[in-house]
Amino acid sequence: MTVNPIAETVASLMPRARAELTELVAFRSVADPAVFPRSECEAAASWVAAALRSEGFQDVAVLDTPDGTQSVYGLLAGPEDAPTVLLYAHYDVQPPLDEAAWLTPPFELTEREGRWYGRGAADCKGGFLMHLLALRALKANGGVPVNVKVIVEGSEEQGTGGLERYAEAHPELLAADTVVIGDCGNFRVGLPTVTATLRGMTLLRVRIDTLEGNLHSGQFGGAAPDALAALIKVLDSLRAEDGSTTVDGLAADAGWDGLDYAEADFRADAKVLDGVELIGHGSVADRIWARPAVTVLGIDCPPVVGATPSVQAGARALVSLRVQPGQDATEATELLTAHIEKHTPWGARVAVEHVGQGQPFRADTASPAYTAMADAMRVAYPGQEMQTAGQGGSIPLCNTLAALYPQAEILLIGLSEPEARIHAVNESVSPEELERLSVAEAHFLVNYAQSKKN
Numbered sequence: 268m269t270v271n272p273i274a275e276t277v278a279s280l281m282p283r284a285r286a287e288l289t290e291l292v293a294f295r296s297v298a299d300p301a302v303f304p305r306s307e308c309e310a311a312a313s314w315v316a317a318a319l320r321s322e323g324f325q326d327v328a329v330l331d332t333p334d335g336t337q338s339v340y341g342l343l344a345g346p347e348d349a350p351t352v353l354l355y356a357h358y359d360v361q362p363p364l365d366e367a368a369w370l371t372p373p374f375e376l377t378e379r380e381g382r383w384y385g386r387g388a389a390d391c392k393g394g395f396l397m398h399l400l401a402l403r404a405l406k407a408n409g410g411v412p413v414n415v416k417v418i419v420e421g422s423e424e425q426g427t428g429g430l431e432r433y434a435e436a437h438p439e440l441l442a443a444d445t446v447v448i449g450d451c452g453n454f455r456v457g458l459p460t461v462t463a464t465l466r467g468m469t470l471l472r473v474r475i476d477t478l479e480g481n482l483h484s485g486q487f488g489g490a491a492p493d494a495l496a497a498l499i500k501v502l503d504s505l506r507a508e509d510g511s512t513t514v515d516g517l518a519a520d521a522g523w524d525g526l527d528y529a530e531a532d533f534r535a536d537a538k539v540l541d542g543v544e545l546i547g548h549g550s551v552a553d554r555i556w557a558r559p560a561v562t563v564l565g566i567d568c569p570p571v572v573g574a575t576p577s578v579q580a581g582a583r584a585l586v587s588l589r590v591q592p593g594q595d596a597t598e599a600t601e602l603l604t605a606h607i608e609k610h611t612p613w614g615a616r617v618a619v620e621h622v623g624q625g626q627p628f629r630a631d632t633a634s635p636a637y638t639a640m641a642d643a644m645r646v647a648y649p650g651q652e653m654q655t656a657g658q659g660g661s662i663p664l665c666n667t668l669a670a671l672y673p674q675a676e677i678l679l680i681g682l683s684e685p686e687a688r689i690h691a692v693n694e695s696v697s698p699e700e701l702e703r704l705s706v707a708e709a710h711f712l713v714n715y716a717q718s719k720k721n
Contacts, residue, residue: 271646271706272408273404273405273408273706273709273710274646274647274706276403276404276407276408277400277401277403277404277702277705277706277709278702280400280403280404281400281698281701281702284396284399284400284701285376285383285698287318287396287399288376288383288385288388288392288393288396288696289375289376289385290314291311291314291315291358291387291392291395291396292374292375292376292385292386292387292388292392293374293375293376294307294308294310294311294314294358294374295307295374296308296310296311296358296359296360296387296421297359297360297361297362297424298336298359298421298422298424298425298427299362299425302362303362305335308336308337308358308359308421309337311358311359311421312329312337312338312339312358312419312421313329315339315358315395315419316328316329316339316341318395318399319339319341319417320341322343322399322402322403322406323343324341324342324343324417325341325342325343325344326340326341326342327339327340327341328340328341330430330433332421332422332429332430332432332433333428333429333432333433334422334425334427334428334429334432335429336359336421336422336425336427336429337421338418338419338420338421338422338429338430338433339358339417339418339419339421340416340417340418340419340440340441341416341417342414342415342416342417343402343411343414343415343416343417344414345410345411345412345413345414345415345716346410346412346413349412349413349414349716349719350413350414350444350445350715350716350719351413351414351415351416351442351443351444352413352414352415352416352443352444352445352446352447352712352715353415353416353417353418353441353443353445353446353447353668353675354398354415354416354417354418354446354447354449355417355418355419355420355446355447355448355449355450355664356391356392356394356395356397356398356417356419356420356449356450357391357394357419357420357421357422357423357424357450358387358391358392358395358419358420358421359420359421359422359423359424359425360386360387360390360392360424361386361390361424361689361690363386363692364691364692365692368692368693369384369692369693370384370693371384371385371693373385373386373692373694374386376388379695381697381698381699382686382695382696382697382698383695383696383698384693384694384695385694385695386694387694388682388687388694388695388696389452389681389682389683389684389687389689389694389695389696390450390681390682390683390687390689390690390694391423391449391450391681391682391683393682393696393701394449394450394681394682395419395449396701396705397449397681397682397701397704397705397708398417398447398449398708400701400702400705400709401705401706401708401709401712402415402709404705404706404709405709405712405713411712412712412713412716412717413712413715413716415712416441416443418430418441420664423450423662423663423664425623426468426470426622426623426624426625426661426663427622427623428623428624428625428663430664430667431663431664431667434664434667434668434671435667435671438671441668441671441672442671442672442675443672443675444674444675444676444719445636445675445676445677445678445715446668446672446675446676446677446678447678447680447708447711448662448664448665448677448678448679448680448681449680449681449682449708450662450679450681450683451658451662451679451680451681451683452658452680452681452682452683452684452685452687452689453680453684453700453704454526454528454654454656454684455684455685456684456686456697456699456700457648457651457699457700458648458651458654459644459647459648459651459652459653459654459703459707460526460653460654460655460656460680461630461632461637461640461653461654461655461656461678461679461680462630462655462656462657462658462679462680463525463629463630463632463655463656463657463679464556464557464592464627464628464629464630464657464658465592465627465628465657465658465660465661465662465665465679466556466559466560466589466590466591466592466627466657466658466659466660466661467589467590467591467592467594467596467599467624467625467626467627467628467661467663467666468587468588468589468590468596468623468624468625468660468661468663469587469588469590469596469599469600469603469621469623469624469625470564470585470586470587470588470621470622470623470624471585471586471587471588471600471603471604471607471619471620471621471622472583472584472585472586472619472620472622473498473501473583473584473585473586473607473617473618473619473620474581474582474583474617474618474619474620475494475497475498475501475581475582475583475611475615475616475617476494476580476581476615476616476618477491477492477493477494477497477579477580477581477613477615477616478491478492478494478578478579478580478581479580480580481575481577481578481579481580482577482578482580483576483577483578484576484577484578485576487578488578491578492578492613492615493578493579494579494580494581494582494615495568495579495582496579497582497611497612497613497615498566498582498583498584500610500612501607501610501611501612501617502563502584502586504606504610505561505586505606506546506561509546509547509548510545510546510547511546511547511548511554511558512547512558512559512560512561512588514559514561514588514599514602514603514606515602515605515606515609516602516605516606517559517594517599517602517603518559518591518594519558519559519591520549520558521553521557521558521591521592521593522549522550522553522557523550523552523553523556523557523657525552525556525655525656525657526552526654526655526656527550527552528550528551528552528555529551530545530551533545533551533555536685536686552657555657555659556656556657556658556659557591557592557657558591559588559589559590559591559594559599560588560589560659561586561587561588561589561603562586562587562588562589563584563585563586563587564584564585564586564587565584565585566582566583566584566585567582567583567584568582585622586603586607588600588603589659589660589661590626590627590661591627592627592628592629592657593627593629594627595626596624596625596626596627597624600621600624604619604621607619624663625661625662625663625666626663626665626666627661627666628662628665628666628669628677630677630678630679631676632655634676635676635715635718636676636678636711636715637676637678638718639711639714639715639718640653640678640680640707640711640714641653642710642714643707643708643709643710643711643713643714644707646706646707646710647703647704647706647707647710648703648707658679662679665677665679678711680704680707680708681704682696682697682700682701682704684697684700
């Protein structure tokens with residue numbers, strides 16, 4: 268059996284990686300001061316900066332970005348005339364949601380049934396550890412053959428655009444020949460996958476007002492316009508009878524030509540309850556990778572417990588729209604806003620606030636970097652060929668980098684396979700995937716450096 272020294276080194280480093288991920292997961296780094304204090308994100312940024320310095324990175328800086336958050340940058344110089352590779356991850360995380368629903372505390376990395384559980388374990392603090400493992404393995408086996416830039420974002424989950432605007436103002440900072448985004452995931456555990464497309468996103472806060480104040484539903488109900496009922500009608504207008512997204516003027520019939528996603532597999536991955544139908548039409552891949560999807564993220568209204576018999580004077584909702592590849596997110600935002608205003612009933616007053624936005628992305632999978640990654644994946648996943656899939660989520664920085672550096676190749680890999688349950692309770696990472704993808708990234712850097720010499 269052929270010995271792979273890089274794989275052996277990564278395997279030996281896994282206990283250290285677990286200890287470090289435990290420390291990083293402990294930071295409650297939700298980039299929303301209404302949820303957790305800013306100090307949690309600042310502490311996480313400081314931890315990332317210290318980790319880069321300990322690996323010999325130069326010019327390490329904690330960048331104050333225009334949205335009030337911090338991103339961390341570092342440069343590791345390689346051989347003279349070597350290409351430059353930018354490695355991306357983010358340390359901010361989604362809120363834990365219902366902490367009581369977690370089987371173990373969300374900010375304590377816990378091993379259970381072969382997986383490591385904790386908020387951000389896969390999305391995307393584990394992605395940063397993946398980069399570190401790959402670089403450590405290379406340093407232990409002859410050195411890093413490329414110039415490496417690392418950028419670790421502090422507000423990716425909020426979509427507030429801080430790093431994008433910072434990069435646009437400092438275009439030389441992140442310039443690279445190729446970019447590895449460590450924030451996606453394999454289609455299935457053990458099946459090496461690169462992500463070719465990302466949906467964009469737009470986030471709107473909608474407020475509807477109908478009365479100067481709440482009214483007694485017995486005295487005024489039946490004639491007084493209920494703001495909550497008006498909001499429900501608006502939100503209902505965003506879906507067709509089969510549940511597919513319907514925004515006036517927004518195309519929603521594109522198809523996905525690539526890796527198939529069987530409905531039975533999707534039901535199992537999404538944990539759809541028995542007897543409950545999937546929404547939309549077309550293949551699952553069409554619906555989640557090639558078409559828009561609206562989601563109501565939250566509604567401000569009285570809770571059931573303690574509710575009074577009142578007609579509501581005002582109501583709010585936070586609405587997300589995932590924007591299909593090929594569609595401009597700014598135009599989609601305008602269409603969604605116009606749809607909400609048009610479908611608000613009874614002359615109710617409606618205010619739409621634009622909270623965040625990110626453009627969709629499509630990669631060039633015929634580029635040399637993808638060949639180098641495919642060869643690396645064969646080494647890390649013996650007997651498997653690299654697959655190409657889409658992803659329904661958004662990474663707003665991708666389009667910014669593509670616009671700033673049109674010659675750069677952009678690859679998307681990561682730890683967020685379906686079992687990771689990112690953004691949900693009981694998020695986890697597969698340590699085997701962390702190990703194998705770290706090996707793959709290390710071999711990719713070697714392959715890519717060699718391809719540039721040829």
